[in-house]
Amino acid sequence: MRIVTASEMRQLESTTFHEFLIDEEILMERAGISVIEAMWNELGDLRSKNFVVLCGPGNNGGDGFVIARDLLNTTEAVRVVILDEPKSGTARKNFERYVKQGGVVLKFDELDPKFVSNMISSADVVVDAIFGTGLNKPITNERYASLIEMINFYSRYVVSVDIPSGVEADTGKVLEHAVRADMTVTFGFPKPGHFLYPGRELTGKLKVANIGIPQQASTLLYSGMYLLTRDTIDRPQRPKWAYKGYFKRVYVIGGSERYKGAPILTALAAQRSGAGYVKLISTREVCNLAISIDPSLVCVSLENLYGVYEIFQEMGEGTVCVLGPGWSLEDSEEKLRLIEHLLKDFRGILILDADGLNILADRIEILKNPDRKARVVLTPHPGEFSRLTGKPVSEVRQNYNELKSFCAEFNVVTILKDATSIISDGNSVFFNVTGNSSLSKAGSGDILSGIIAGFVSQHMEPLEAVKAAAYFFGLIGESVESEGMNSSYELLNRMSMVIKW
Numbered sequence: 001m002r003i004v005t006a007s008e009m010r011q012l013e014s015t016t017f018h019e020f021l022i023d024e025e026i027l028m029e030r031a032g033i034s035v036i037e038a039m040w041n042e043l044g045d046l047r048s049k050n051f052v053v054l055c056g057p058g059n060n061g062g063d064g065f066v067i068a069r070d071l072l073n074t075t076e077a078v079r080v081v082i083l084d085e086p087k088s089g090t091a092r093k094n095f096e097r098y099v100k101q102g103g104v105v106l107k108f109d110e111l112d113p114k115f116v117s118n119m120i121s122s123a124d125v126v127v128d129a130i131f132g133t134g135l136n137k138p139i140t141n142e143r144y145a146s147l148i149e150m151i152n153f154y155s156r157y158v159v160s161v162d163i164p165s166g167v168e169a170d171t172g173k174v175l176e177h178a179v180r181a182d183m184t185v186t187f188g189f190p191k192p193g194h195f196l197y198p199g200r201e202l203t204g205k206l207k208v209a210n211i212g213i214p215q216q217a218s219t220l221l222y223s224g225m226y227l228l229t230r231d232t233i234d235r236p237q238r239p240k241w242a243y244k245g246y247f248k249r250v251y252v253i254g255g256s257e258r259y260k261g262a263p264i265l266t267a268l269a270a271q272r273s274g275a276g277y278v279k280l281i282s283t284r285e286v287c288n289l290a291i292s293i294d295p296s297l298v299c300v301s302l303e304n305l306y307g308v309y310e311i312f313q314e315m316g317e318g319t320v321c322v323l324g325p326g327w328s329l330e331d332s333e334e335k336l337r338l339i340e341h342l343l344k345d346f347r348g349i350l351i352l353d354a355d356g357l358n359i360l361a362d363r364i365e366i367l368k369n370p371d372r373k374a375r376v377v378l379t380p381h382p383g384e385f386s387r388l389t390g391k392p393v394s395e396v397r398q399n400y401n402e403l404k405s406f407c408a409e410f411n412v413v414t415i416l417k418d419a420t421s422i423i424s425d426g427n428s429v430f431f432n433v434t435g436n437s438s439l440s441k442a443g444s445g446d447i448l449s450g451i452i453a454g455f456v457s458q459h460m461e462p463l464e465a466v467k468a469a470a471y472f473f474g475l476i477g478e479s480v481e482s483e484g485m486n487s488s489y490e491l492l493n494r495m496s497m498v499i500k501w
Contacts, residue, residue: 001208001232002218003225003431004189006133006169012188015217024090027211028059031187032066032094034209035161038185039125042205043157049124050077054147055095056130056165057084062091063161064129069098079119083108083130083143108143116147121154128179129161133169133191138176148177160184163193164202172199172398180204187211190227195420195431196398225400228423228432233468236274236458247276248318248348248457252450253308254356255282255326262326262354262446264290265488267297269450270322272495273469275457281311282326305334312346319348320453324356325446332359343372349456350374353449354384361387367410377462378414379449385416398422400429413462415452417445421470425463432467434474436481443488448473451495472499 004012016022040046053068055061061082071078080103086092099105108116120126128151130144139145148166151158158181163169166178172193181204186194193199194206226232239246250270254263260283267280267290279298280290287299302308315321323342327335336359342350343366352360357380360366367376380388382397389396389406396402400422407414408426416422423430451473455465475498480486 001227001229002189002223003192003195003227004221004223005225006136006191008221008223009133009188009191012213012217012221015220016213020214020217022212022214025093027213028062028090028094029066030211031063031161031209033070034187034211035063035067035127035159035185036070038183038207038209039159042183042207043125046071046074049075050122051075051079051125051127052119052123053078053080053127054130054151055080055082055086057082057087057091058132058134059088059091060129060132060161060165061086062088062094063132064127065091065094065098067127067129067161068103069094069101072098072101072103079104079106081106081108081111081116081119083147108147113146113150117150117154120150121156124156126151126155126158127161128158128165128181130165130179132162133193135166135175136168136170139166140176145177148179152180157182158204160203162186163191164199167193167199167202169193172196174198174202178202183207185209188213189223192225192400192431195227195433197419200420200433224404224427225429225431228430228434228467228471230471233471234460234464235468236455236460238274238458244276247274248320248459249315250275250278250453250457251281251311251315251319251321252278252325252453253281253311253321253323254354255286256328256330257283257285258328259326260286260289261443264293265443265446265492266322266325266353266450266453268294268492269447269495270454270457271297271450272492273451273454273499275320275454281308286326305331305338308338309341312341315346315348317347319346320351320456321346321348322351322353322449322453324353324359325449327355327359329355329358332362335359336363340366340369343367343374343376344369346374348374349377349462351377351379351449351453351456353379353445357384358387364388364410367412375462376410376412377452377466378412379417379445379452380414381417381445385414400424400431404429413466415448415466415470417448421474423463423466423470430467432470432474434471435477438480438486439473439477439491441488444473444491447488447491451499
């Protein structure tokens, strides 16, 4: 599913008006009717319900007038509250049509606050049509702020039109005050703010309505942003005749005295996601522990980092290497030389995780080495991405434009792990919304890196492997939600139930 920014949506609407001669009134009518249809589908029979429709001065308010007018054909229990007069011509027309049909209009400034709160609390449904996707500055007007607070405190059920009022469409940030919706009906395409927190939480159940923007108009705009769904991800292909050597070998290099379990989780995840051969290279203690958990793992114990160079000799083009899980920052200079060596001479897929990323951050420019042969996947959380970019966490978290630019500059595929994970290869951006806080624990990132490696080993392209791994790992988290909190190791046992071929 495509995602567009607020400005891209305006561009689509403008193209619809001027190139395809579809009037703005038609789109507004369709938008309003689509909200009515969504309410019928979600809430059942609307005839016995009473509604309060809160309309702002712009086109979002115009959508609200269409909704209110159409509701009058179903029930007389409809009241519209306005804070300011409609400013756009199309919104004004729909306001007048609503009034002509006998609709009740109340002016917020003329109402006692207690009357407003009682009206909102007694309504079965409150329709939020105050601000739409064009809002990009804080709500400082006390009248609007107080009304939004009343909606959140007194409402039984809130339907937001296009986006909850006060949520910035491109970022999901709250512009000082924002409506908390139970359902949001957006038009044409979803916006980033529907999927990025806190906007994602405030959106409630999201419905995407087709309001008649021509397909040809949509194809003229390449937004390059997509929502991952089951229908839009590839899955590993496992031919019935496939043998162990058909799949790419996976090497996991990591572990330390301090972090013994991380590389084991990565290796087990790679194995259980379909890799035919997984080799764990770590300390003797880590290897002994790994074999005691699963004897099928191939383990090589090393006394020091220099032994890794010998392992590199057997890592050819048909190889996947996960570097960094369980590493510490000790011997960081030597580890950085290992990374640099791999980037230059390794012809396979290199997945950098955990302290592998933190060490790389000290000399991120080595990714630009013109002699680089490795194809690189990075798996940072916001703190690690902050170190990679040299920018504050607050500036890079959920920042899909920053991620896309970073990937383009350094020619990497990156998943920025978060409640909503964002994936990019420098050309496109993908949002993943599967998962929950069951994954917010030590070790989950190690498992994700292993799943990515397992999928790449089955001849998936790195970008497609990352997308599929993020999506399915989120489903694994969802599958354990009802059972309470689980350890990361227990997530491994769910993999076979969720990742199916």
